Amino acid sequence: MHRDRFPGLDDGWARLDGPAGSQMVDSAIEAIAGWMRSGDAANHGGAFRAARRTDALVASTRETVARLLVAEPRGIVFGASMTALTMRFAAAVGRTLAPGDEIVCTRLDHDANVAPWLIAAGRAQARVRFADPAPDTLELPAAAVEAVLGPRTRWVAVTAASNAVGSIPDLPGIVAAARRAGARVFVDAVHATPHRPLDFAALGCDALACSAYKWYGPHVAVLAARPDVLAELTPDKLRPSADTVPERWELGTLPFEALAGVRAAAEFLLTLDRAALRAHEDGLLRAMLEGLGAIDGVTLYGAARERTPTVMFTVAGHTPQAVAAALAREDVAVWDGNYYALELLTHLGLEPAGAVRAGALAYNDADDVRRLVDGVARIAAGS
Ligand SMILES: Cc1ncc(COP(=O)(O)O)c(C=O)c1O
Structure with missing residues (x-):
């Protein structure tokens, strides 16, 4: 196609x-080149035309990606890679964990949704428990996650699709089970996004990460999270940078030209x-x-x-x-x-x-x- x-x-x-x-996709390539050729390239927050257009580019990219993922623009964070965003997110979660708390990970997941949680849990003296896929099919039913949920489970980190064997776990069932246990849910949607429409709002998870270079765009990653969760957690940041949500989660200057490509790639997916x-x-x-x-x-x-x-x-x-x-x-x-x-x-x-x-x-x-x-x-x- x-x-x-x-x-x-x-x-x-x-x-x-x-x-x-x-x-x-061609429109993303053209958007990146177009942005760089235009006189609009500037830093954000300035008082002149190009800086205002740069701000508008960031805002409209957040809006387009929010439409793609059915999330709120205020919950859209951009970063260098899903790995970088997840490492940062898990580190902030780690500060809220107490010794003996538990995180659930799965053996179907890419290490970018495992190692950050192992590191965060290790620092907090919390424990990571693993849900195993079914031996023959490599499906991940909700029961596999339920089996390792407990009263101390704080977060469940689960993939929306395996990047190795393609299995799509029963995410609605897993989110419901996590909710019943009082746990929050972080979804790795990197492999799933080009293959299935995602609906962050309907899924009811707390955070979801994906990467535009897997869906026909440039190397920029997206964290879609509930704005209240982004406000509640505390990421490391510089003092003069904005402390608002979602900006407080973004380190340094965003790759504006790449965001032009992300917006075009998201528009392409939305029209498919x-x-x-x-x-x-x-x-x-x-x-x-x-x-x-x-x-x-x-x-x-x-x-x-x-x-x-x-x-x-x-x-x-x-x-x-x-x-x-x-x-x-x-x-x-x-x-x-x-x-x-x-x-x-x-x-x-x-x-x-x-x-x-x-x-x-x-x-x-x-x-x-x-x-x-x-x-x-x-x-x-x-x-
Ligand atoms: C399922 C899955 N999760 C996470 C990642 C990591 O993404 P990134 O390269 O943006 O860190 C990948 C990359 O291959 C992936 O396939």
């Missing part, structure tokens, strides 16, 4: 590395027909699963009923790194290793070599999948 909107695809590669980072996108991506997922599943020597991991078009596999007799390198010789881009889903790959006994990951996005097509499947078949056959 909309393949012609992605100039980065013109070199002919089959780009199945989307879960690691998408190609940028999400039902058609879902049907397109589900078709690519089925083709990957059927094609790879029919090859002798290929093991596929996970079989969640609700999942993104992201598959993880190994090929008998070949290291994941060798498979990725062989596919690269045929201009097929996939990832190998653990993609920082360290808990999951360890849980599956796949560390340290990891596994191969291929993921589709809106711009991928049946030919990309055919090239992947044919390439893996040749590798498995040793030809």
